[in-house]
Amino acid sequence: MARIGYARVSTLDQDLDGQVARLKAEGCGVIRSEKVSGGSRDGRAELATVLEFLRPGDELMVTRLDRLGRDTRDVLNLIHEAEQRGAHVTVLDPHVSTRGEMGHVVLTVLGMVAQMERRFIKERQREGIERAKGSGAYAGGKRRLDRDRIKAMASAGSGAAAIAGVLGCSRMQVYRVLREA
Structure with missing residues (x-):
């Protein structure tokens, strides 16, 4: 029987040290950690492992x-997947x-609370953005693509696929930028 720890934070600037230390203190021989949103399983390679x-x-x-x-x-x-493998979740x-039947009930309720909390966070974020927009303090998120470079490459004769390959983005993103121009 092995104790395997999993630690996660949502953003790159958050710290995993507290979770990792607590999991080590509980006797976890293996601890996997990642910095990725918990909103879905997408991009959570360590959890999959x-x-x-x-x-x-x-x-x-x-x-x-x-x-x-x-x-x-x-x-x-x-x-459920952990239990299908004969493992327990703590x-x-x-x-x-999940060793006891009551644990399943409690975990279900806690899961619903976590989902509700995520909805509250998103709502507060949306309200904050609206207030900032209303006061003129919000200019939108950081642009991830160099729009001038895309336009220059297109003017020089490069196609959307070639531009996307160089910049590491999708062709649709290139088309959107060119359509804005």
Whole structure:
């Protein structure tokens, strides 16, 4: 039986150290971590690796349930997948495990709370952006593409596929920029 820890934060500027230290203190021999949103499973390679290597009797540990995800269905599916492999899931704060039947009920409720919290965060973010736009303080997000370079490359005769290849973006993004011009 192995204790496998999973730590996650949503953004690159957040710190994983506290979660990793707590998981080590709980006896996790293997800890996988990543900096990616918990809104869905997309781009969560470390979580996929953990699930793939769970064996019967193993225990997947997270510091809080929202580290597994913020979508109730996703969280319940992750727990189900772990159990299909004969493993248990343990959340440290509050301490809940799928070893007992009551743990499933508590984890379902916690999953719903995490999803509701994500909706509140998105709503507050949307309201903040609207207020900032109203006061003229919001100019939008940081532009990820060099629009002048796209236009210059197109003027020099490069096609959308070639521009996209050089800049590491999709052809649709190139077309959108050229349409704006």
